[in-house]
Amino acid sequence: MGDDYQFIPSTAVKRKLVEAGDALRTESGKRTRNKLVVSIPAVAGTRSKEENPPSTTPIPLIFADLPPLDLDDDCDTDSLFGSLDSEPIAASSSADAPSEARAEPIPSIAVIELEPASLTAPSIPGLTFDPCLLLPEPLIDEVFAQCMSTYFTNPLTNQIMLFSRPDASPLPPFLSDLISALSGLLRPKLSEETHDLLFAARGRARQAIVNLYEPGEGITPHVDLLDRFGDGIVGVSMGSGCAMHFARTGASKERHALYLPARSVIVMCGAARYEWTHGIEKLSEDVVLGEDGRTQVVKRGTRVSVTFRWLLPGADVVGDQTGDAKE
Structure with missing residues (x-):
């Protein structure tokens, strides 16, 4: 990848970006995303410039890690793979706002009442997390550096x-190495059935989503798309930790917060994947409950997350079959 890939705008695709409780807005000082860019194999050393036509419609406040693609039924047909022998396709979100205009006031923890994040996993069926189960530092340093130098050299891409x-x-290769390390690290912690669910390919298509978070950025609470992704999600935190918040769907008000340190791994299967939302508050620091019962404030740094999911059969083609591009 890197210089072996050429970035070009994709055909028009709609995304449902829902931010609970926030109005859609485009004031200065907000970093936003409103376009997909697709990367395809190209001759080494060639790179076309991205075209960023001005947008006149409101677009949501940016998140460093958006919920999965949610394409409308009226989108044009677009294969995520192309032909069977095609290279992996990378989709990146970019913004119209200049990078120097990204800064925005970050809510203070003092005025946002959140449950302190625990260092141990809450009692959610299907959730696997161990703060002592960390990936090797040399591997994570390499993957983090590769992600930053390969995918995030453009300040508008995250x-x-x-x-x-x-x-x-x-x-x-560096993501394949990460999957291999995850398989070995998690094998003693998971049942054979769960390990097979996460790592046995069986001809399935896999998605890897790589997200860049800066302090103050987050993701709206969500459940990964039920009609696009199968059971079993593995997430890796690199560079910095953050608190992830879980809320049970339906009438229940049960909520939990879990601190994910750098190099940690989280697995969501079964109820944790289907019956609980997960999200990250847009804060520059997190309140963490220590093992001694005391709380401490942990500042966030630049964080890269890598999430692996299996696609359901047929999910490699999105949109309708008309071939008509619609806005």
Whole structure:
């Protein structure tokens, strides 16, 4: 990837970006995203410029890690893989606002009442997390550096989506190495059935989504798309930790907050994947409850998350079959 890939605008695709409780707005000082950019294999050393036509419609406040793609039924047909022998396709979100205009007032923890984040996993069926179960530092340093230098050299880009098939389109080597390390690290912690669910390909297509978070950025609470992704989600935190908030769907008011340190791994299967939302508050620091019962404030730094999910059969083609591009 890197210089071996050429970035070009994709055809028009709609995304449902829902931010609970926030109005859609485009004032200065807000970093926003409103376009997909697709990367395809190209001759090494060639790179076309991205075209960013001005937008006249309101677009949501940016998140460093948006919920999964949610394409409207009236979108034009677009294969995430192309032909069977194509390379993985990377989709990145970019913004119209200049990078120097990204800064915005960050809410103070003093005025936002949130449950302190625990260092141990809450009692959510299907949620696996151990703060002592950390990936090797040299590996994470390498993956973090590769992600930053390969995907995030453009200050307006903070999300990349990669898709692969085991028989045709492998992920980049550093992400394949990460998957191998995850498989070995998690094997003693998971049942054979759960480990197989997460790592046995069985001809399935895999998505890897790489997200860049700066302090003050987050993600709206959500459940990953039920009609696009299968059971079993693995997430890795790199560079910095953050608190992830969980809320049970339906009438229940049950909520939990979990602190994810750098190099940590979180797994969501079954109820944790389907019956609980997960999200990250837009804060520059988190309140963490220590093992001694005392709380401490932990500042956030630049964080990169990598999430692996399996696509459901047929999810590699999105949109309708008319071929008509619609705004």
